[in-house]
Amino acid sequence: MEFFFADWLGTPVWFWLSFAGIVVLLTAFDLGFLHKEDREMGIAESLKLSAFYISVALAFGAWIWIERGADLGLKYFTGFFIEKALSIDNVFVIAMIFTFFSIPAKYQYRALLWGIIAVIFLRGLMIAGGAALVAEAYWVLYIFAAFLIATGVKMLFASDHAPDIGKNPAVRWISKHMRVTDELHAERFFVRVPDAASGKLVTAATPLFLALVVINLADLVFAVDSVPAIFAITTDTFIVYTSNIMAILGLRALYFALAAMVHRFHYLKFALALVLVFIGSKILIADFLLGGAKFPPLASLGITLGLIAGGILYSLWKTKVSTTAADGSAAS
Numbered sequence: 182m183e184f185f186f187a188d189w190l191g192t193p194v195w196f197w198l199s200f201a202g203i204v205v206l207l208t209a210f211d212l213g214f215l216h217k218e219d220r221e222m223g224i225a226e227s228l229k230l231s232a233f234y235i236s237v238a239l240a241f242g243a244w245i246w247i248e249r250g251a252d253l254g255l256k257y258f259t260g261f262f263i264e265k266a267l268s269i270d271n272v273f274v275i276a277m278i279f280t281f282f283s284i285p286a287k288y289q290y291r292a293l294l295w296g297i298i299a300v301i302f303l304r305g306l307m308i309a310g311g312a313a314l315v316a317e318a319y320w321v322l323y324i325f326a327a328f329l330i331a332t333g334v335k336m337l338f339a340s341d342h343a344p345d346i347g348k349n350p351a352v353r354w355i356s357k358h359m360r361v362t363d364e365l366h367a368e369r370f371f372v373r374v375p376d377a378a379s380g381k382l383v384t385a386a387t388p389l390f391l392a393l394v395v396i397n398l399a400d401l402v403f404a405v406d407s408v409p410a411i412f413a414i415t416t417d418t419f420i421v422y423t424s425n426i427m428a429i430l431g432l433r434a435l436y437f438a439l440a441a442m443v444h445r446f447h448y449l450k451f452a453l454a455l456v457l458v459f460i461g462s463k464i465l466i467a468d469f470l471l472g473g474a475k476f477p478p479l480a481s482l483g484i485t486l487g488l489i490a491g492g493i494l495y496s497l498w499k500t501k502v503s504t505t506a507a508d509g510s511a512a513s
Contacts, residue, residue, distance in 0.1 A: 190312065192419035196248075200423050203241065204301065207234070207430060211294065222290060227437035234431030235265075241427060245420070255478035256415040259485050260424030263414075263460070266453055266489045267407050268432045269446055272439040274399050282388040284365070286437070291368050292389055293433035296396045303401060304425050307408050312418045322416075322464055325409035329461030332406055336454035351394050360385035406457065413460045414481065445500045452492020456485055 185195040222230075238261055246254025279289050314321045355361065362385050366372045370390040373382045411421045439446075460481075467476045 190418040192417070196419060200241075200419075200426075203237070204426065204430065207237065208294075208298065211433075222286070222437045224438045227434060230434035231431055231438065234434050238427040238431065241423070245423075252478055253415070253417060253420055255482050256417070257420050257424050259414050259478070259482045260411040260420060261428050262482075262485060262489060263410055263456060264407050264425050264428035265431075266449070266456070266492075267403060267410075268428060268435075269439060269443075269449060270453065271399065271403050271432070272436055273443050275396055275436065276440045276443065278392050278395050278399065282392040284389060284392050288365070288368050288389060289436075290433060292393045292396065293436060295370075296393055296400070297429055297433055299397050300400050300429055301426055303397065304404060304408070304429070305422060307401075307404055308418065308422050308425070311408055311412055312416070312421070315412060315416050322412065325412055326461040326464040329406070329409055329413060329457045333454040333457035333461065336450055336457070349395055349398070351398055352391055355386065355391060355394065361391065362387050365389060410457060410460050413464050446493065446496045448496040448499055449489075449492040452488045452495075456488050459484060459488070 185198070186193050188194075189197060239258075242254060242257045242261060245257050275293070279292075284292065311321075360374070360383060362372060362374060364387075366387050366389075368389070369387055370393065371384055371386055374385045375381070376383045407425065408421075411424060415421060463476045463481060
């Protein structure tokens with residue numbers, strides 16, 4: 182029993198085991214029950230399943246609040262909502278990746294699921310590295326803060342441009358060093374095909390595998406923003422990791438609804454840019470203007486939610502106005 186109550190990275194082991202159990206159960210339920218067969222997910226089902234995942238994440242945050250106090254509970258919710266909002270930007274890139282590789286909707290869910298399983302481990306490595314850096318040198322947080330502010334300012338003034346998936350170094354390397362089939366083979370990532378020279382069966386990757394690789398690389402790029410953002414809120418490794426993973430777990434469910442209306446969130450990126458600037462500035466304000474006093478977690482959560490909600494509502498209103506104007510012009 183002592184093992185379960187021993188601290189690991191500042192949190193009792195039984196907290197970590199409880200979280201791991203939730204992740205395993207959700208993944209098994211998703212893969213083994215909801216999606217035994219590959220099929221296309223409709224928008225209504227996507228929204229219902231996403232609501233379920235968000236409910237689980239919020240319930241988990243409430244449990245943290247009760248067991249570990251309001252301060253960490255608020256920080257968990259702040260990190261969760263920031264990561265959830267940043268994932269909307271990720272959806273646009275994922276949709277482009279699937280389009281480039283001509284992946285049908287009924288096979289996209291499997292690629293997203295295995296991609297998120299990989300993300301659980303990759304984010305863990307990044308967060309462990311960040312925690313080790315912060316533990317050794319607190320001033321690393323100032324680097325994170327400066328990076329977030331710079332990234333936010335860049336997002337505010339950067340022009341929209343679609344990434345060229347075909348020029349992705351990973352795609353070019355795999356295409357050069359591995360056999361890759363020209364066509365999909367249902368949901369399979371690898372298949373056995375005859376070698377052109379010898380006629381013997383050899384292993385070849387499919388376009389679905391390439392899509393999976395690029396999706397994971399894209400997530401690493403997005404993690405460069407989201408991981409420093411949560412460290413700027415709290416250095417508690419448990420809160421950093423769980424808020425990130427809980428937001429990502431529901432991404433595959435939310436993807437199909439967001440992908441169908443991602444154009445309606447055009448102005449959200451400006452709100453996210455302001456969130457990154459605010460989170461980065463919060464460290465500098467607390468240490469240099471408040472004399473080391475903590476920035477109130479409730480105020481931090483309120484400002485974060487206000488900016489995200491404002492960005493979403495303004496985007497929906499602005500795109501609705503644009504659509505109405507376009508329809509009116511077409512009618513006349």
